[in-house]
Amino acid sequence: MNSNSKGNMNMYECESELRRGPWTLEEDNLLIQYVSSHGEGRWNSLSKFAGLKRTGKSCRLRWLNYLKPDIKRGNLTPHEQLLILELHSKWGNRWSKIAQHLPGRTDNEIKNYWRTRVQKQARQLKVDSNSKKFLEAIRTFWMPRLMEKMEQNSPPMSPPSSSSAVPSSPAISQLAPPDSLCLNPVKNSDSNNILLEQISSPSMNLTAVKNQPEIPIEESYYNVGFPSCYNDMQGQEIFLPDCHVAEIDWFGEDLYSTFWNTDELWQFRK
DNA sequence: AACTTTAGCAACCGCAATTCT
DNA sequence: AAGAATTGCGGTTGCTAAAGT
Numbered sequence: 001m002n003s004n005s006k007g008n009m010n011m012y013e014c015e016s017e018l019r020r021g022p023w024t025l026e027e028d029n030l031l032i033q034y035v036s037s038h039g040e041g042r043w044n045s046l047s048k049f050a051g052l053k054r055t056g057k058s059c060r061l062r063w064l065n066y067l068k069p070d071i072k073r074g075n076l077t078p079h080e081q082l083l084i085l086e087l088h089s090k091w092g093n094r095w096s097k098i099a100q101h102l103p104g105r106t107d108n109e110i111k112n113y114w115r116t117r118v119q120k121q122a123r124q125l126k127v128d129s130n131s132k133k134f135l136e137a138i139r140t141f142w143m144p145r146l147m148e149k150m151e152q153n154s155p156p157m158s159p160p161s162s163s164s165a166v167p168s169s170p171a172i173s174q175l176a177p178p179d180s181l182c183l184n185p186v187k188n189s190d191s192n193n194i195l196l197e198q199i200s201s202p203s204m205n206l207t208a209v210k211n212q213p214e215i216p217i218e219e220s221y222y223n224v225g226f227p228s229c230y231n232d233m234q235g236q237e238i239f240l241p242d243c244h245v246a247e248i249d250w251f252g253e254d255l256y257s258t259f260w261n262t263d264e265l266w267q268f269r270k
Numbered sequence: 271a272a273c274t275t276t277a278g279c280a281a282c283c284g285c286a287a288t289t290c291t
Numbered sequence: 292a293a294g295a296a297t298t299g300c301g302g303t304t305g306c307t308a309a310a311g312t
Contacts, residue, residue, distance in 0.1 A: 096300060112279055
């Protein structure tokens with residue numbers, strides 16, 4: 001469909017000479033220079049005065065999603081994945097709201113993550129990604145595993161020296177399984193090494209609280225409560241499930257193709 | 271090796287909300 | 292107050308590279 005070679009005008013250009021499609025290095029530089037000297041905002045006039053043949057909308061998007069200095073690159077950490085799963089369960093497709101809790105990540109990136117990674121799992125399970133069944137599968141299999149991996153890779157806690165010290169977190173795998181959610185262990189591979197490479201958040205601040213009484217989440221998108229609690233990257237409390245960790249190879253080579261053993265999840269489709 | 275399919279992601283679109291004139 | 296301009300959001304598209312056949 002690339003029509004760059006077709007005549008003088010390709011599909012990304014129109015009569016008014018507005019450019020569309022991928023940004024060039026020159027365009028990026030123009031935008032960066034202009035924003036650094038004039039600041040963000042007034043995107044339509046910005047594009048005009050910066051000499052960019054782009055719509056203001058396009059400039060804004062390019063800046064916010066790609067050029068802004070504090071944009072994070074690379075894979076989402078388990079902590080970030082966990083936050084996305086949790087916050088999506090509360091707010092649904094409120095991508096920008098979710099992104100506010102993940103500094104450096106854009107709503108577009110989170111949306112893409114959800115569509116390409118999470119919804120894929122739902123498709124494989126043949127369940128609706130917005131269904132309670134799918135949410136329960138996430139809650140039972142995926143989130144506890146992410147929490148466990150976060151714990152395994154978080155730096156050792158120093159002994160509490162003051163009353164404001166963060167409480168040490170229990171091993172999630174030691175938490176008592178809910179009666180209906182205990183699973184048979186599945187062989188674990190050497191996939192932890194892969195995960196270790198993915199964890200890059202030194203600010204990870206997991207403070208899972210064992211035996212915390214169940215606290216309902218206001219405005220819960222699925223109306224499902226998460227009893228345990230930890231802090232997001234801005235210190236805000238987030239509640240998570242207190243449930244058993246199945247020994248599923250969540251982080252193997254096929255991390256992004258199959259998060260769980262479909263056979264074991266069959267129960268969620270019943 | 272060539273072709274097809276899939277995954278990931280950047281960018282676009284339409285619409286709604288907000289701000290400006 | 293009203294219309295225009297701008298900004299923000301969520302859904303969707305299409306390109307590219309990787310994986311599969």
